[in-house]
Amino acid sequence: MGIFDKLKNMFSSENNEEQNHKNSNDWYVFEWSVVDTNEIFYIGYGYGNDSESFGFESYHGQRIKDKLKVESKIIKSDLTEEQARDLQQEELKRVLKETDNVIINRVTPNMITRKSGLLKSDTTPNYRFESAPVLYVAEYEQHYLGMDYEDFEKVDLDKLKSVYIVEKGVDDEIIENIYKNDLDKYLGQMKALLEHENIKIVDDQFANDVTAWIYIGDDSIAKLKEYEDKAQEKLSRKIPAYHMMDVLKKLKDKNKDNLSEIFKNVGKSKDVVIHPHNKRVEVFDIKNLNDPAKGAKEGLRYWNEGEKHRKDSHFQMAITSYDAARENGLCTPALYSSYASVYRSLKDYDNEIDILQEGIKRLSDQDNVSENHIEAMKERLEKAKELLIKERKN
Numbered sequence: 001m002g003i004f005d006k007l008k009n010m011f012s013s014e015n016n017e018e019q020n021h022k023n024s025n026d027w028y029v030f031e032w033s034v035v036d037t038n039e040i041f042y043i044g045y046g047y048g049n050d051s052e053s054f055g056f057e058s059y060h061g062q063r064i065k066d067k068l069k070v071e072s073k074i075i076k077s078d079l080t081e082e083q084a085r086d087l088q089q090e091e092l093k094r095v096l097k098e099t100d101n102v103i104i105n106r107v108t109p110n111m112i113t114r115k116s117g118l119l120k121s122d123t124t125p126n127y128r129f130e131s132a133p134v135l136y137v138a139e140y141e142q143h144y145l146g147m148d149y150e151d152f153e154k155v156d157l158d159k160l161k162s163v164y165i166v167e168k169g170v171d172d173e174i175i176e177n178i179y180k181n182d183l184d185k186y187l188g189q190m191k192a193l194l195e196h197e198n199i200k201i202v203d204d205q206f207a208n209d210v211t212a213w214i215y216i217g218d219d220s221i222a223k224l225k226e227y228e229d230k231a232q233e234k235l236s237r238k239i240p241a242y243h244m245m246d247v248l249k250k251l252k253d254k255n256k257d258n259l260s261e262i263f264k265n266v267g268k269s270k271d272v273v274i275h276p277h278n279k280r281v282e283v284f285d286i287k288n289l290n291d292p293a294k295g296a297k298e299g300l301r302y303w304n305e306g307e308k309h310r311k312d313s314h315f316q317m318a319i320t321s322y323d324a325a326r327e328n329g330l331c332t333p334a335l336y337s338s339y340a341s342v343y344r345s346l347k348d349y350d351n352e353i354d355i356l357q358e359g360i361k362r363l364s365d366q367d368n369v370s371e372n373h374i375e376a377m378k379e380r381l382e383k384a385k386e387l388l389i390k391e392r393k394n
Contacts, residue, residue, distance in 0.1 A: 025079060025080055026047045026048075027077075027079045028046070028078070029044070029045045029074070029084050030045070030046070030072055030074045031044075032044075034064075034069070034070055035068075035069040036069060039099075040095050041070075041103055041104055041117070041140065041144065042057060042061055042105060043095065043103065044088065046084075056320060056323075056324050057104045057105065057106055060104045063222075064104070064140070064144050067145055068144060092109055096109075096112050096114045102117035102144065103116060104117050104140050106118055106320060107316075117140035120136045121137050121138060121139050121149070123148065126177070127173060127174055129178060130178065130179075132243035132244075133243070134152070135150045135224055135241075137149055141220075141222065147221065150221055152215065152243040153241055155247055159211050160194075160211065160247070161200070161211040161212075162200040163199060163200070163201055163210065164201070164202050164203075165201060165214050166213050166217075166219070168217065169215065169217035169277065170277055171217070183275060184273050185267065186244065187216065188263075188267055189248060190248050190251070193248070196255065197251065197254075197255075205227065206234045206235060210235075212239060212240050213227070213241045214243070215241060215242070217277070224241055227239075272385045272388060272389060274350040274354055274388070276353070278319075278354070280355075281323075283358065286329055287328050287329050291329065292366070294329060295328060295329020295330055296332070299325035299335075300325070300330060301325075302324035302330070303335055306322040306325060307338065315342045315346055333359075333370075333377070336358075336359030339355040340355060340359075344384070349387050349391065356377055356380060356381040360377050
């Protein structure tokens, strides 16, 4: 039996199990709180052993659990799935309205002023024109873990030998405030200076010869720490993290007498430069990466949730579910097609291009993936690029 036959059987089994639970009254609502302060920091719903985890927010919940004494308790049980979902939303509303507790639920009810503690801390400095942002912390990290933001490292030109450009973490606010809506100009200038200095740009963040990471947008301290740990594991050394604006200033100053000549071809490239902003984990952080059958089993539930949200036009909730499916190891043409469909509906062509490029690369490395699927994704990719170019011209 091939892998896709196994996946079909697994999908069928999972769907049957989910349907059985859907029609039962074994759902419940639970909350996690800090023992010493009684602060509720997560409210979930589920069945079976779900109350022992933190759902989509397992990473964040575990960090709090590692730092503080916490406990989980069931608020109400013997519910249908719909009743549990509704009660969870009501409890979230209550906590956000009546307390100052900082929660880590990624999705919060509509029409509520206070939002998730996963968002940047209020002390994070505002973006400034042509200035590097900071490495930020989330509200919950500041509140529960005692963390605060940090600056990017000061640029050491001797470390700019072979660099990886980190293009994640670039949103509209960054483009508008730091780059005055002309990010492509600054990115083009930096690439021209790197080329002039014979500095190599690599396409792998953990390439053997990488000497520095250059960020275009911003990132969290926690995410950078993950990258640093991965570099220690794979390369046995620390990789400095610089920001593009700081690198530009250094290289411009070094080449101040001939910048016009260096920049003469900037802006003439026809390549599509994308600026995707999303919350997906890096590919190397995906669970069950080398076990597609297990990844399919653990990720299917979230993909099914995403499909329900997509069909109801709840696109952001669908993306959250697809992210969880992907993070748990689901890697199928259907998942990447669902992602692309939602991003197309949102006219978010940057993210559509980004996820299609990933899907084509990952699925091309899998056995038994039809070439027709790959070709269809490539055609969709080209259409997304056309739409992005057209949008930017308007």
